[in-house]
Amino acid sequence: MDTEVHRQGTIAIRRATSNDVKLLQDVGIQTFYDTFAEVNSRTDMDLYLEKNFNDAQIMSELGDTANLFFIAESNGLPAGYAKLRKGTTPPELQGANAIELERLYVTREFLSKRVGKALMDHCLSEAREEGFNTVWLGVWENNDRAIAFYKKCGFEKFGAHPFLLGTDLQTDNMMKKDV
DSSP states (O other): OEEEEETTEEEEEEEOOGGGHHHHHHHHHHHHHHHHGGGSOHHHHHHHHHHHSSHHHHHHHHHOTTEEEEEEEETTEEEEEEEEESSOOOGGGTTSOEEEEEEEEEOGGGTTTTHHHHHHHHHHHHHHHTTOSEEEEEEETTOHHHHHHHHHTTOEEEEEEEEEETTEEEEEEEEEEEO
16 A cells, blocks of 8 residues: 655555445545536436446446556545546557546545645556556546646646536546656
8 A cells, every 4th residue: 555644644545446336436426526516417417427336337347457446545534536547548649558547536525635646646656557658537628626736747638528427418628648
């Protein structure tokens, strides 16, 4: 387990296991809801959350060797998680040895307490250790807080792609960073 000590306490990052399904569901649903519920319809939010955070879906993702999940805990409490996904390189990055940072979720109570940065640093390090030279991600074009965070971490926009939230077709900016 990687541990980083910060003024706000200790942030520990560990690999998720099949015992973490409920934790991944709870953190995923709550952080997604906290971030996007005010600007999306309840119906679209429910459709997306039911599809992407049910038991079978999370178990399937955890069991897929293309996925790497990392859980952040602060002073023993779940603070967020990240998911790296292999094999999803978009056409714009063909030729690059790239891995996707598909999720980086931090619970509301741990925002601005360096949990996101600790998860990001861990994912970038893991990507290098796995032999990748580029990390890419998709972020909703209207998620200014996340975009600012990714820019601060050295990511730059290289394109855009569609993202379906329930029945609402939205646009994600694609961002990348060489590692």
